[in-house]
Amino acid sequence: MDPNALVVMTLAGPVPADALNGPILCREWLLNDQSTLLQSSKAPLDAGDVVQLSCLSSVRRWPLSTLHNLHLNREDAVQAAAAFSREFSGAGLILVSTPSSFSVQQPRALLEISREAGVQIAMGTTPPQDLMDFEACVSAVVSDLACGFSGSASTEPLRPGFIGEIDAEKMEILAVCVEAQLRSQAPLLVVGSVPREALGYLDRGLWRKCAFFDVPDDSPVSVQELQERGAYVGFCAPPQAADVAWEDYPGRRPMRSEAGFLEAAARVRPGQLLASTGLRFRCDLAAFGGPGLGYAPQLLQRGSLQHQCWANAASFLSYPWQPPKPPEKVLHEIECHWCGTMKPDGEHFSKMGFDYCSPSCVAKHRKADFEASAHGVENLARLSSKCMCGSQRAPHTPGSQISLPCVYVCTWFKPSS
Missing domain, CATH: 3.20.20.140 (Metal-dependent hydrolases)
Structure with a gap:
């Protein structure tokens, strides 16, 4: 109008x-x-x-x-x-x-x-x-x-x-x-x-x-x-x-x-x-x-x-009435456990408690026996700079101090020298 x-x-x-x-x-x-x-x-x-x-x-x-x-x-x-x-x-x-x-x-x-x-x-x-x-x-x-x-x-x-x-x-x-x-x-x-x-x-x-x-x-x-x-x-x-x-x-x-x-x-x-x-x-x-x-x-x-x-x-x-604006659409996305791709909620795939963007990522994770720590190569670089606790901290390096809840995550995905 x-x-x-x-x-x-x-x-x-x-x-x-x-x-x-x-x-x-x-x-x-x-x-x-x-x-x-x-x-x-x-x-x-x-x-x-x-x-x-x-x-x-x-x-x-x-x-x-x-x-x-x-x-x-x-x-x-x-x-x-x-x-x-x-x-x-x-x-x-x-x-x-x-x-x-x-x-x-x-x-x-x-x-x-x-x-x-x-x-x-x-x-x-x-x-x-x-x-x-x-x-x-x-x-x-x-x-x-x-x-x-x-x-x-x-x-x-x-x-x-x-x-x-x-x-x-x-x-x-x-x-x-x-x-x-x-x-x-x-x-x-x-x-x-x-x-x-x-x-x-x-x-x-x-x-x-x-x-x-x-x-x-x-x-x-x-x-x-x-x-x-x-x-x-x-x-x-x-x-x-x-x-x-x-x-x-x-x-x-x-x-x-x-x-x-x-x-x-x-x-x-x-x-x-x-x-x-x-x-x-x-x-x-x-x-x-x-x-x-x-x-x-x-x-x-x-x-x-x-x-x-x-x-x-x-x-x-008479006055300039306007219809109310439609509410903004809220898009919920799910992160693929294997490759890290974001997928709209409802369009993703789930298996063994993990979320994936496609059947191919499900198949790849199956080959790793659905090990929680296993990820695709394309996802490792991203995970190496992000702790799975949700914080955007630098990856662990030898000699640095790590809080206990993040020890496993930060050391496991430490980039190889």
Whole structure:
């Protein structure tokens, strides 16, 4: 592969950046389990209630009140992705960035969904939660990007296409991801409010390969400042076409209405805007009364922003990924006892506990009754200058002192005067 070629890494493999066409959704939780967020409220719902038309308005007002709304399974993902594929004739790309705390997806499962739905999917990688050492965490992320997710088959490695998503307020994780980005040049997806402390890490990274999604108006580092530093800025469309939740909840997106989304998008420089539908809850799915994955492209089309937005996403995601270098071949050689020729291990011959380079050397040693001290003439000169203990010492000469383990060897092969 051309070391300067820019590619976008999907689960199916690298794709040239200029080969992408259609919508690119940059922040989707296509598979997730948010059951830990279940909370009791004043909602007229029970935890076991199913999302359906009769209770849809209540689910939208209290999205964390029922387990059924807090989980997107494989069937949900296939239906949503297939509908997206049909709407855009198989074009486009879906970035799955489910946080590790809510993640249930396996790379292989997402690849199967991609193939079944007929749409390309890219997946993010984040530092492992069970590693405490900084360098080990960085190496794990870089290894995922280069070689594929741990556990994916070597014959078909499944590689992430970006680092993230990462909460901008988690400094330790952010530091690891910025260092991994420096080593790999991979794109980095950061979400939420950005504290000024984060700039100490981000200023070391590649701003043109950073994207900040759903930064609220009260963020210490504003959207305007992030743009000035060269980063991409993106927004998720309002959930269920309008956020009508009566209670706040973790990870709530800042865009509450279509008008607010389009106004925020219009304030971003055209060459730095990204967008996504922001699929998260079951009531976001078209099958359960939501707008589906095609919602963000529809909104951008109203503002005539879609084509620039998709080109920006392709630029953000493309980087000079290179396949890992194959391991160096280790050649083990065996020394012929008779003539001293080196022979590759496995191509040599053995007899009576001795190794040979050819049957002729076996025959010659047989004539000497396989005497251990017997060698061919061609090997004597070499052995006379090398002790069989392995040291490269001069042969024994009369009057010199010899260590006991080498007496026999050094005196036996002493050159004749």
